[in-house]
Amino acid sequence: MKTGLLAVVSTLSLLGLVGAVSVPPQVGDGPRNERLGLDLVLAAEKARTELISRLEPTVCAVMSLSRPGGGSGVIISPKGWILTNYHVVTTNKVMKIGLPDGKFYLADVIGVDPGGDIALCALRGKGTNPDGTWPHAILGDSDKLKLGGFVYAMGNPFLLATDFKPTVTAGIVSGIHRFQKGTGPNGRMLMYPDCVQVDAAVNPGNSGGPLFDENGLLVGINGRITIRDRGRVNTGAGFAVSIQQIKGFLPDLLAGKHCEHGTSDMSAWTMEDPNMGGRRGVFAQALFEDSVAWRHGIRLGDEILTFNGRRVRTANQLGKWTGRLPAGFVVDIGYRRFDEGTRSYGPVRHARFPLAALPTGSNRNPRPNVPDFSRRPDFARLISEAKKREEREKNRRLSLQDLVLPKGFDVPKGWKKALPKGWRGKIPRKFRGKVKVKKTGPSVAELERDQGLFLYMDGVVSWLRERVLARIPKGEGKKRRVRLMVQVPSRKGSYERTWELDGPRILRSYRGTTLDSAALAEMKNKGDQLVTLRRERSLLPFLDPVTSQGFPKDAYVEGGAFVAGTPVWVLALRGPGKRALYIDGKRFVPVGCRYRSPADGGLVEVVATSWKEGGNALLYPLRFEKRVDKILVETWEVPQGNPLSAGLPGFRILEQKLPRPSSVMEDALALLLESVVKIVGASGLKGVEGYGSGLIVSKKGFILTWDHIMLQPGQIKVVLADGSIHEARIYRRAEELGLAMLKIDPGKQELRPIPIPREKRELPPGTYVWSMGNAFKLAEFDERVTVVEGVITGSLRSDLRLNLRKFPYKGRVYLTDAPSNPGTQGGGLFTTDGKLVGMLTPLVESRETNTQLSLAIPAEDLAPFVALCLGDRSLAKNLAARSLRAKAKAPVYTGIKLFDTGRRRSPPAYVDRVFPDSPAQRAGIRPDDMIVRVNDYPIRTCAEFRRALKAFGPGESIDLTLKRGSRVTKVTLVLEAKK
Numbered sequence: 001m002k003t004g005l006l007a008v009v010s011t012l013s014l015l016g017l018v019g020a021v022s023v024p025p026q027v028g029d030g031p032r033n034e035r036l037g038l039d040l041v042l043a044a045e046k047a048r049t050e051l052i053s054r055l056e057p058t059v060c061a062v063m064s065l066s067r068p069g070g071g072s073g074v075i076i077s078p079k080g081w082i083l084t085n086y087h088v089v090t091t092n093k094v095m096k097i098g099l100p101d102g103k104f105y106l107a108d109v110i111g112v113d114p115g116g117d118i119a120l121c122a123l124r125g126k127g128t129n130p131d132g133t134w135p136h137a138i139l140g141d142s143d144k145l146k147l148g149g150f151v152y153a154m155g156n157p158f159l160l161a162t163d164f165k166p167t168v169t170a171g172i173v174s175g176i177h178r179f180q181k182g183t184g185p186n187g188r189m190l191m192y193p194d195c196v197q198v199d200a201a202v203n204p205g206n207s208g209g210p211l212f213d214e215n216g217l218l219v220g221i222n223g224r225i226t227i228r229d230r231g232r233v234n235t236g237a238g239f240a241v242s243i244q245q246i247k248g249f250l251p252d253l254l255a256g257k258h259c260e261h262g263t264s265d266m267s268a269w270t271m272e273d274p275n276m277g278g279r280r281g282v283f284a285q286a287l288f289e290d291s292v293a294w295r296h297g298i299r300l301g302d303e304i305l306t307f308n309g310r311r312v313r314t315a316n317q318l319g320k321w322t323g324r325l326p327a328g329f330v331v332d333i334g335y336r337r338f339d340e341g342t343r344s345y346g347p348v349r350h351a352r353f354p355l356a357a358l359p360t361g362s363n364r365n366p367r368p369n370v371p372d373f374s375r376r377p378d379f380a381r382l383i384s385e386a387k388k389r390e391e392r393e394k395n396r397r398l399s400l401q402d403l404v405l406p407k408g409f410d411v412p413k414g415w416k417k418a419l420p421k422g423w424r425g426k427i428p429r430k431f432r433g434k435v436k437v438k439k440t441g442p443s444v445a446e447l448e449r450d451q452g453l454f455l456y457m458d459g460v461v462s463w464l465r466e467r468v469l470a471r472i473p474k475g476e477g478k479k480r481r482v483r484l485m486v487q488v489p490s491r492k493g494s495y496e497r498t499w500e501l502d503g504p505r506i507l508r509s510y511r512g513t514t515l516d517s518a519a520l521a522e523m524k525n526k527g528d529q530l531v532t533l534r535r536e537r538s539l540l541p542f543l544d545p546v547t548s549q550g551f552p553k554d555a556y557v558e559g560g561a562f563v564a565g566t567p568v569w570v571l572a573l574r575g576p577g578k579r580a581l582y583i584d585g586k587r588f589v590p591v592g593c594r595y596r597s598p599a600d601g602g603l604v605e606v607v608a609t610s611w612k613e614g615g616n617a618l619l620y621p622l623r624f625e626k627r628v629d630k631i632l633v634e635t636w637e638v639p640q641g642n643p644l645s646a647g648l649p650g651f652r653i654l655e656q657k658l659p660r661p662s663s664v665m666e667d668a669l670a671l672l673l674e675s676v677v678k679i680v681g682a683s684g685l686k687g688v689e690g691y692g693s694g695l696i697v698s699k700k701g702f703i704l705t706w707d708h709i710m711l712q713p714g715q716i717k718v719v720l721a722d723g724s725i726h727e728a729r730i731y732r733r734a735e736e737l738g739l740a741m742l743k744i745d746p747g748k749q750e751l752r753p754i755p756i757p758r759e760k761r762e763l764p765p766g767t768y769v770w771s772m773g774n775a776f777k778l779a780e781f782d783e784r785v786t787v788v789e790g791v792i793t794g795s796l797r798s799d800l801r802l803n804l805r806k807f808p809y810k811g812r813v814y815l816t817d818a819p820s821n822p823g824t825q826g827g828g829l830f831t832t833d834g835k836l837v838g839m840l841t842p843l844v845e846s847r848e849t850n851t852q853l854s855l856a857i858p859a860e861d862l863a864p865f866v867a868l869c870l871g872d873r874s875l876a877k878n879l880a881a882r883s884l885r886a887k888a889k890a891p892v893y894t895g896i897k898l899f900d901t902g903r904r905r906s907p908p909a910y911v912d913r914v915f916p917d918s919p920a921q922r923a924g925i926r927p928d929d930m931i932v933r934v935n936d937y938p939i940r941t942c943a944e945f946r947r948a949l950k951a952f953g954p955g956e957s958i959d960l961t962l963k964r965g966s967r968v969t970k971v972t973l974v975l976e977a978k979k
Contacts, residue, residue: 051216057135059166061098061156062088072155072209078133079459080123084208085223089119093369098164109369111253114360115261117190117223120253122456140217142242148665149173153200155209171200172789179320188360193323195239196220199788202238211240215659219243226776236788236819245324251560251569254460256370258362260327262355265291270315275338282312296351306334314781327357329562371450373556379451386444397425404436457556465551467588471652482647484636506537528598539593544649563591563607589651602629618650673784675754678719678774681710693773693827697866699751705826707740718744723782734865738808741869756866757859767792771818773827790818807844813855820854829856889953891978895920898942906941923971933961
């Protein structure tokens, strides 16, 4: 049994229990510590089940009111907001929700993000908690996930649970920040630009369900799987939209918008430098002249260097970073241009612009599921009028003018015989279903839904109010004097401007001029200045409008925006002036405002762009920008950087500190991942690359892999863990093993080879393992290969037991439940202590059981070939000889002569003759018996019987299963040495 600290921690990590219990500083060997290790596992298992029971009430089933099937969802707020996939709700406005209490509830679809496959719904009515709230999950941080970290996928796959209690599947994080292309025109729909790859089982019906980390924090929304040739079946590669991506769209979703993702309208490729060669980079290869990138200076052939300050290594990175941002987000792209005259690259330039929208239909209806929140109707009056109208229409006799006729409906022929001239009455039975009555106004049901949606929006504003007011220190009065230094971009120098508050009165002074709202109110020709001054008083964040004026009550969430690269909530005020407050989306403090200013002659935006954390645990703004109609006109700064002396208010720092996922597994995997490489080769299709994996076995550039058809001379490339690409050649092949050794020139690059064990290891079923390879080519360049966890399910002889198709290796193999997929062949299977178990083979098909199996060739059988390729012929010869001695058995005698015709195809194993005084005669075997099994090995031919006997030696007993006439019998045969 494995003992010791590493074994205990590895076991707890694979069970998702690191952090749930405390591990002693040292766990040694011996029965006492074995018991201690078991107690730790049992205690942590209890913690895990308690965690699942707490999460269960937050998970729901999401179903349509009009069609079968459905998906899953998760409640993220005590007010009943639900996140799910867009492909679950599609164009529905109301969904049916099943909660684990076994009851149905209704939820309105609020906002949708078809590009990112996300939708937000809101439950109707009071919640199931005693205080009327709903059980809800806590949003985590998907950017803090660790490779190999434990996760739980919850939902209702295949609609298995009629009581809506969610199914739970567990697994690990197989990949972080994966990019998955979308569907539809130009891949605009259901795109996953920044997703989490997991090996937890995700199946149809899991769509929209939550992905929780080991601490129970929501880190993603499950929505997609990668499949092979077996249809919609899990293959160990599931994908969840990252919660960090969703957070950037949350204000727009809660506002009821049809969200759009951003695009630079530029196609960039990762390619060899077209100008100077010798290295790879990211180059602009397709641009329209009306694209946003072209308008801001980027041209064809420019090399893209940075994106918002981060170095761009691959086009995949650029696509991920752009795709996870909403349209309108201001980005900074660093690029450089090749100068043909000097034959060199020029200085780095920067293009700063808001991302254009990658349209998915918002131009047709920007708010498809909600009413216009900017004006609150008199619902009591409208509903009363609608009830009276519906009562009148119910008793009204219809005429042709009252009807909506379907296109192509032949009125003269269809109605002439059935209706008299000047008909007024009911629709004839034969035409019902084809003809509808014209609507004369909204129905009562539609108005009641809109009324409920306004109440929902009031709840969103109330939720924002609670968070903002919690960050305002108590004791802030209605009197304040604020001093700021103002600078105009077109002028040199700066001047001081002050604002003085005295209740509702405000005085603004600068350059010897003072504007007093009380005095302006008495002047007839100063209306524009008075309106502007009053709007400054009620909205400027440093004048503390939230507490001194009262938090805006007649307000609604208009959507989201971005201030200094940070998402903010736009809290719009109903009424004139396009007034709005900007609330920081992470810290929930006022960071700016918007209002129409008659004095400035346009729409004014004032936003805080710089902040300072004070020693009193308060956050102070330091710098503001004022823009009129998007043009910067002034910057306001705190004198000497001292916000207290300038009179600015501070805001409490109340950021919730969430537990972080454990890094134990990622740390253990880090070194192994440097030794597993990606291999690209031929595929047989033009423009399509074959792909696989390999293991570094020498610092000199030797790569061990599976001998695949894609390994064609001159077409093989090896991609190392740092993303560098190296041409490779085939150094040697071992056809009897199915192996190939590649050779690259690493140059000065230091490689980390994997030690190849030489001693035979007997790993029992149930041993935890990691499978590493580039499944489905999900990882490109410096992205890490896919990691899947599983167990050894057994080991057996591939040539005797499985009857495999097209499998060259004849010997003992490991079977694992960690799935092999296209691209994993040549990768590694490792124990949790980092030892190589074996090399992954392609997914193989057993003709015996008609199943597909994941296999690995034991590491000790790889060792002789590796030693031979590395030039140690003596070691290779010794290892090979030892392996043959271990496998070799002395010839045995059975006393059976088979009916073998000697043809090319071996016939069934019929007994032709039994020799006297032989093991066969003593066992009772007769002529004409057909041998169908030796122990557990199925026997179909004479050749298979002879091959099976080679696995046994003299003195061993074997069980023979015989078909004798119409009966099947079993006998035991004691083998003797061959005479």
